[in-house]
Amino acid sequence: MTTALDLSVRVGGVDFANPLLAASGCFGWGVEYSSIFPVRALGGFVTKGLSQKPRPGNAPPRIAETASGMLNSIGIESVGVDAFLAEKLPPLIGCGTRVIVNLFGETEDEYVEIAHRLRGATGIHALELNASCPNTAKGGLEFGIVPDVLRSLTRRVRDANPLPLYVKLTPNVTDITASARAALEAGADAVTAINTLRGIVLSAESRRAVLSTRFGGLSGPAIKPIALAMVHQIRRALPIPIIGCGGITSARDVVEFILAGASAVQIGTALFANPLAAQEILVELPVLCARLGITRLADQIGAAAL
Amino acid sequence: MTPAARRSTVVANESYGHNHFKLRFEWSGGFAAGQFFMLGELAKDSFILPRAFSAFRGDHNSVEVVYKVVGRGTHHLAEMRAGDDLLAWGPLGNGFRESTGPELLVAGGIGIAGLFARAEALARSGHRAALVFGGRTESDLVGRRDLDPIVSSATYFTEDGSFGEKGRVTNGLAETLKRGGFRSLAACGPAPMLDAVALIARDAGVRAQLSVEAPMACGMGVCLGCSVAVDGRYARACTEGPVFDAAYFGVGPR
């Protein structure tokens, strides 16, 4: 007989059956992959960034492959909060997993307005504040890079909606713990670390950037060591739960993030490369845990001797 | 047809003309003409985004794709052998609309891969299908032996004059459309060719369906990377396309 493995984790007041969540922008509105694997297999998922009004997104080209990853500048193409409540949310009620809505605004008021509109809506388990999208002209990055601005934004969203609030941090800063501290002080229940890193893909032939916006956000295995380091730094500095994200492709990666201090993880780009990735990780995870002598994953959070 | 993702097996991977290959993998469930599959994990030891390939031909147990070796993904694909594992998902995309009458097929280079299944479908439904197929040089005009028996006529163009008529597929296209009494047109090829074909079809008052290529990460409609300007907005080539009506093509958000 084998000992039962407990994969459940609790992050900022939300219970997840397992620590594997799908990352924002990489799992649509939660239904697109339903013919490939059951969404309830996931611990949860985060929606595409939700804006107040519909947004068309950036001009193509929007993506480019890089060494061990990709660069994107989607620019938060989104349906807007009205269409989300009317069309995207109802099919998710009772979907059997945790639904986290990723919020995006170009102004502080927009974020607050979306949070307010989502108040009391059935089927949402937490909000994730995307203060770190590097792809939009006005919004995104600015909120995430100045701790005082992030603190003010987080506090106002916190007051607008009582749901558990996760703040997603940008790695494009000197000291990510300062951002995490601002989020904590403003009442965030957890932080997600990290969003994409700013980069350029250049064509020597055309002498131009490949993406229409020149800059894009780097994701995929290339950023995993950076994400792990930042999870570790936040864990060291502050008593706030962390959702690790960045370059995860395997069960081994999941365990590494948890050992570094993450309470749960998100996978994004790996799902593009392999739509079965989440399912395969969840098959592999118990096997790996058994080999590593882990019986309760939640006991391993931050357990690495770093 | 909802897409599935499977760890499949390569049945065959054979030369299909100079620098082109035809790969057959195990797949049940079929596809519609104009749909495509994503093939993933092509670089075994390192991260790689999947690549999209038009469903070329298929039977109950397998699907064939035809590809030209141009870069990293197709280089790895060309190294695959019968019996190798292959991660595939599909069928993806909308495919062509049901045909209603004689149709002109316009292919540029490897774009023929996106039209072959259409040509077969037209042949099966008894509609006349004429092909104009162009490339830079003769070796770009792959699959002629498979095409000639299923189309009612085939006209070939090469830019260097090494085969067929010298010039581009758009040469005399307006004339051909008018003379042939075609009710519709379907095209697949490089973006400049599609733009030119769209204009000619519009002027001729012929309904045209264009199968487009766009850089694509997921194939499932979630990454929003493959957006193309259609009908005043950005549409996803993977789920809303890859086949778009020429009348709405190229018009982005204001």
Ligand SMILES: Cc1cc2nc3c(=O)[nH]c(=O)nc-3n(C[C@H](O)[C@H](O)[C@H](O)COP(=O)(O)OP(=O)(O)OC[C@H]3O[C@@H](n4cnc5c(N)ncnc54)[C@H](O)[C@@H]3O)c2cc1C
């Ligand atoms: C819906 C859809 C269907 C497709 N169907 C097919 C198909 O049936 N057969 C097929 O071969 N490809 C098809 N493609 C293109 C395919 O997905 C790849 O982009 C292409 O094979 C190049 O991949 P790669 O990794 O070899 O090259 P990459 O490493 O991605 O690119 C290397 C270089 O080659 C250039 N390049 C890309 N495509 C071509 C081309 N066709 N000719 C010359 N240079 C090129 C790129 O711009 C780049 O500079 C399709 C694409 C889409 C979106």
Ligand SMILES: Cc1cc2nc3c(=O)[nH]c(=O)nc-3n(C[C@H](O)[C@H](O)[C@H](O)COP(=O)(O)O)c2cc1C
């Ligand atoms: C195509 C794409 C779209 C994304 N969209 C969003 C988004 O809308 N909101 C957000 O907070 N993060 C977004 N992200 C960032 C991811 O959620 C994740 O933080 C990042 O990609 C790193 O994880 P990964 O390496 O596993 O992909 C996006 C990433 C990609 C690749």
